[in-house]
Amino acid sequence: MSITSPQGPVRRALIVHAHPEPDSFSSAQAAAAADQLRAQGVDLRLVDLHAEGWDPVLAREQFLDGPGYFKPQAEQLHAAAGGTLADPVRTQLDQLQEADLLVLSFPLWWFSMPAIMKGWVDRVFVMGATFGGEHGIFADGGMRHKKAMLLLTTGGSSASFAPGATDGYGDLDTFLFHIHRGMLEFVGYDVLPPVVTYGPARLTEAGRAAAIDRVRAQVAATVGA
Incomplete structure (x- = not known):
């Protein structure tokens, strides 16, 4: 069995999760999404x-044994072409390329993703494999014909992220643009609407349970169940 969405079937998915607390709502949300997909x-x-x-650090020691000018993307391109990417990046990249759907799961920190997840993108969105080399960018990126989605939590309420809010943070889509456009669409993904739970720390137990149910329903609907 596979899930069919407007962009095609989802047979394999990869969820990459970034929260330091396994009992956090963000972690529960990731687990619920995983259960739903399975x-x-x-x-x-x-x-x-x-x-x-x-x-999360993209470092010279991962590519160069000695001195020399270190240009990370050039080294990625060379390693991708030569098949010399080392683990854990090699394994992570293999899983990324096999997946029809990528889900990035994280709490919104400083209106962005946590540093550890940005470091995963830095290291695993390898030039020469996900873009560049024989691939282009955007519609010609290496991850074209695949889907990606954000699964996140916020500290603020939904009203504080509403477009035009005068007493809040601003439109959530504005804060997610650099991820949606600058990371996911850049390498060719079709970006699906994000699945968001606003202010889970302020919810009651019943409210958190209802939010998990919404996550399951949104994940199912988003990928075309």
């Missing part, structure tokens, strides 16, 4: 960056 017959991989001790 229930719909999707072959799922879940990467918990904190649990796996992911190193």
Whole structure:
């Protein structure tokens, strides 16, 4: 069985999760999304960056043994072409390329993703594999014909992120633009609407349970169940 969305079937999915607390609502949300995808017959991989001790730093030592000018994207391009990417990046990239759907799960910190997840993007969105080299960018990116979605929590209420709010933070889509356009669409993904729980810390137990139910329903609907 596979899920069919307007852009095509989802047979394999990758959830990359970034929250340091396994009992957080963000972590519960990721688990609920994973359960929903599995229930719909999707072959799922879940990467918990904190649990796996992911190193977010893209460093010269990962490519060069000695001195020399270090240009990260050029080294990525060379390693991708030569098949010399080392683990854990090689394994993460393989899982990324196999997945029809990428879900990035995280709490919105400073109107962006946590540093550990940005470091995952820095290291795994390899030039020469996800863009560049034989690939282009945007419609010609290496991840074209695949889908991506954000699964996130916020500290503020939905009203504080509403377009035109005069006493809030501003339109959430504005804060997500650099991720949607600058990361996901840049490498070719079709970006699906984000799944958001606003202010879970302010919800009652019943409210959090209802929010988890909404996550399940939105994940199912978003990927075309």
